[in-house]
Amino acid sequence: MSVGAPRGLASSGQKPITEILHPLSAAEEPISPGPDVTVNVGGEKEAVLTNGTPVETSSPASASSLFNRLQLDDDLEADARDPYASMETRDLFVTVDDPKKHVSTMETYITYRVSTKTTRIEFDLPEYSVRRRYQDFDWLRIKLEDSQPTHLIPPLPEKFVMKGVVDRFSEEFVETRMKALDKFLKRVADHPVLSFNPHLNAFLSAKDLNKRQGLALLTKVGESVKHVAGGYKLRARPAEFCAMGEYLDTFSQKLGTIDRIAQRILKEQSEYLTELREYGTVYSSWAASEEELRRPLEGVAGCVTTCCGALEDLSENMSQDFLPVLREYVLYIESMKNVLRKRDQSQAEYEGRLEAAILRKQEDRTPMPIEVEKCQDKVECFNADLKADWERWQSNKRQDFKQLLTGMADKNINHYEKCQAAWESLITLLQDKQTEDKTSETN
């Protein structure tokens, strides 16, 4: 126990109990990995690809593929700064896939297969495969928030969907949700503190989750009541947390704008597609009344149809992959804001108690009560955890958006390549015919 100015490292002050138990924790010296480091992952030798671009994989987690996914381009220095840099200690791999519909008398719902591969001793087995539904993920998230209030918990996709508006069982909806759940779980599994949470363990391994959802709900209510009842006013928020708050506000605003732009593009593209299809049919019907020009006109009609198809693919991709990720980040920002608020709360509480204690001390010279010291520790831990999580979040955000935007660029490039190929083949067709005609003319 220390009563001093809060320090940056999490190693100061009281460590959360989960950290102490694990040898592969952040207390280890963060190594700055070289470009061709070979890393031991629980006995497996893996070669690190320095230029491995993140690979989306929906197959059951394998060490190398997840390695590739996590081994990001050149910027290893940024990760070296992260005291929680745990790339070289990856020993927990999770995947969410294989959605299935369940019909019971009471309700219909979807379950997903959650596969785990691990070498951690906290798990009894090296592999697990369980089925979970959205409710279970929600339960996990609530549990994590309650037990790790100082950490940023990744967000879940939206819980409620308007029954009339969205088809909860459509392939697209299920696919999108599944990807978001997979991302959620991977982020938790990557987190050096959250991944050791016993609730996560239960989620991944238990046959039947003993869902005390009712209790969980009460607990959540309890927490918020506590916060409100706390009623302490924050004096001076440290500048860095102010900056974080401002950043999050602006960032969320910009993401909202990008979302609107993307939706607008989809709308314009859809209207363009309608006209383009009509346009193609006009060429076809003209071809019917022509002789020499029939082939060229039909050729053009064909090209237009191909372009329609390419455009459909592009639009589908935007709405299935691009938009959901954007929206999920908005949720992520909300989570982060929540954590900042909780931090503010704990600081306010500490300041309040401190002030009260000082007053009392002045009156009757009683020593600093223990609760005040506990509060101070709590604040210090919170600040440290938050800063570490912030760095991690920033780094992940950078990679996620890099991936998202390059993906968008790739899809657009792909679309134009398809169209170009169609038109080029038409030209060869028409020009071949021209030389054919010319040679037959001179003969």
Next chain:
Amino acid sequence: MAEDGKGEPVATDDDSEHLAVDGSSNNTMVEESCTLLRRMEICVAEAEKRSGKNAVNMQETFTVYLIETRPMDAVAEGRNPAPDSLWRRYSEFELLRSYLVVTYPYIVVPPLPEKRAEFVWHKLSADNMDPDFVERRRVGLENFLLRVASHPVLSNDKILYHFLTEEHGWKEVVYETGFQAKADSRLRALSATFRVRNTDKRFMDMKHYSDELQSHTSQLLRARARVADRLYGVFKVHGNYGRVFSEWSAIEKEMGDGLQSAGHHMDAYAASIDDILEEEEHYADQLKEYLFYAEALRAVCRKHELTQFELEMASQDLISKKQQREELATGCERFSFKGMTNKLFGQEAPEQREARLKLLEELIAEGEEAVKEKTVECEEHVERAWVDMQRFEEQKDKDLREALINYAVMQISMCKKGIQVWSNAKECFLKM
């Protein structure tokens, strides 16, 4: 002058293929009958705004176009003399074309570029004074002159030659030909269409085809304009990415530069659509030319209906007159006005009968001449028109095929630009 084209044997199709380069005509007639374009380089070089008083003495602004001509042999010899030039307004081109249409009813006369901008997609100006419209019209007028001057029949016309060489007094010369009097009235033409009995099947098929051609080209032009509108919207919305990326980059550290530059590429992408669609207007112009050509083709078919109808009428008239003569000669008139008056006022005298018979004979002689003339007119029209329609068909197939190829080339260019911009943006994203 107007009869120039009629007296000569119609030139073969090869003529139309050789334009300014090598105009060796298979026409064995005198030098004058080589296509004009062989002897003369023609171009519509410029356009200028003028103002002056119009027919009702009101001030108006109009555009004039500079026609430049140069003798071909001078060009071939390497001499570069200054071209002769004169200014003409659009209405004078219209007058020339009207003259040609009336004077050569068996020719599918090349059309003029549109008088007013039609089939515009919203961003394009429908204003006649808009510089882009004026420019495209200049090109269209030049195209018209080149087509006419390279036509095996039309190119020999003296009025055309004067149009290109004599600035003043040309209008008077045209009116003096009296072509306006020869123009067929719309009513006559329409009546003929409904009442004619025996038309050449080939012409009817061609007329049907001209309807199809007109319908399809106008449908296509409309659909293309709508597509252009929508595509414009898609591109322009992407410009918003530019702005938001810029704003976002302001709050980022490492990501900032990449985002900012990517934003610039999005702006470039949004701006690129203007040039793309401007270029596509050229394709639209090519389609429009054939939309109007369809009208010219139909006119030739209608002329056939008219001549055929007039022949039928003349034959019918001759037959009925001969019949009258028969009846008069044999003395049994069927019900007629004369018969009625005879009953009322008494039989007519033999002298009166003789007079009437003589008159009839004269009319019959006239009628027979008329039928002969009409037959010749009809046959000549069929013969010449068929040749020109064949020529037109070949030209149309060749031109439209090229237009489609050029359209494909434009599309490829657009795709390449798109790939370029997005690749650039991707580079920036990778640097984020």
